[in-house]
Amino acid sequence: MATIAVLGAGYAGLRTVKRLIHDKVDAHIVLINKNPYHYESTQLHEIVAGSKEPSDITFDIRSAVSDKVEVIIDSVTSIDREHRRVMLAASKPVEYDYLVNALGFESESFGIKGVTENTLSFSDVDSAVAAHEHIERTLARYGTSHDENDLRIIVCGAGFTGVELLGELITMIPEWTSRYSLPQDGITLYCVEGGKKLLPMLPEHLSAWAVDYLTEHGVQLHTGTVITEVRPGVVVSADQEFHANTIIWTTGVRGSRVIGDSGYSQKRNRVVVQGDLSVKDHPEEFLIGDVSAVPDPSSGRMYPTTAQIAIAQADTAAANIAALLRGRATTPFAFTSVGTVCSLGPHAGVASIDMVGHWHLKGRKVGIVKKLVNDRSVLELSHVREMLASN
Ligand SMILES: Cc1cc2nc3c(=O)[nH]c(=O)nc-3n(C[C@H](O)[C@H](O)[C@H](O)COP(=O)(O)OP(=O)(O)OC[C@H]3O[C@@H](n4cnc5c(N)ncnc54)[C@H](O)[C@@H]3O)c2cc1C
Structure with a gap:
């Protein structure tokens, strides 16, 4: 039986696992994450301010995924891509046939002194x-x-x-x-x-x-x-x-340092992926979320890295691995943003939403939108909630 290793249990990694289970792939799924919990990265600033506690934005990974998934709590140090092995800080390497790398972001200093x-x-x-x-x-x-x-x-x-x-x-x-x-x-x-x-x-x-x-x-x-x-x-x-x-x-983010330590052709620890989200010359590897760079065909520039696109990428990567396992062709990734919601504390904010028309919102309404979906991004986290509800 083929092994699919999914690295990172953030938005992209967890969603991938959910989709693979949903698609009933005939494979052994291994999910590797450095903590036993998932955290909602989009709410980390609330922990910094102290308006939320860590327990408000985290949940246990094992309780969120099917028992069929092997969960390993450890830090990925690098990927031996030639021998298809994930190297871990404390456990033995994990061999894979397919890899989904969703290790997320780190803070970017841009090399500025101090x-x-x-x-x-x-x-x-x-x-x-x-x-x-x-x-x-x-x-x-x-x-x-x-x-x-x-x-x-x-x-x-x-x-x-x-x-x-x-x-x-x-x-x-x-x-x-x-x-x-x-x-x-x-x-x-x-x-x-x-x-x-x-x-x-x-x-x-x-x-x-x-x-x-x-x-x-x-x-x-x-x-x-x-x-x-x-x-x-x-x-x-x-x-x-x-x-x-x-x-x-808070000037910006780069991808996980594991990218830089694993021999990828990368910029700021992000890899420009192929149309189907695989890596050039490595059809068995998919990079999604903040470790990937995806060109926007309409502008030629890279899409901004967001939880919204990370979740959409997870759906495509999982579907493409399922297709490969069944001897079928992969399909290209396509993305339409549903917009941006920027909170200014719990009762204010600004939002540009492209869903059932175009909406420009400001003030308390944005606080209400945020409260309704219990987060600042309208669609992506409701997907995560669906995911949890259906497991
Ligand atoms: C304050 C803030 C607000 C944001 N607001 C929004 C928003 O409103 N809407 C939106 O769409 N996006 C928003 N974003 C961006 C969004 O959070 C990221 O784009 C998103 O988290 C990327 O998802 P990911 O799954 O790729 O990575 P992450 O969410 O970073 O998840 C990566 C996972 O990998 C694990 N991991 C990392 N390194 C290792 C390792 N070496 N070994 C094992 N496990 C590891 C981490 O513990 C984590 O669980 C916001 C970001 C921030 C910081």
């Missing part, structure tokens, strides 16, 4: 919890330090993740002010962004609304301010300096 050493970033539950604990510790310390920098938080980057984090931090300020007996309006949030615009993926009027919302809530926005270095407690942009004892880095 970023790794002097900023907090978050790409999983542990790093999000560490960032949250740093914020709490630093605010609590103000009572004895009286250092204004303990009350300053700089978010580097005003893309989707940075803006959502700022929205969430805003809602926590009253609670922190009261918990640590801080001066009113003492906590200051800064955002330093190299680009001229916030949320460039959204229409002008929606990104402008987000700018107004953030500034009205006291965020000091510095767009067009390219960060050149980060020193302990200092973000440097040419001749400007921003001082704070909490600096959070």
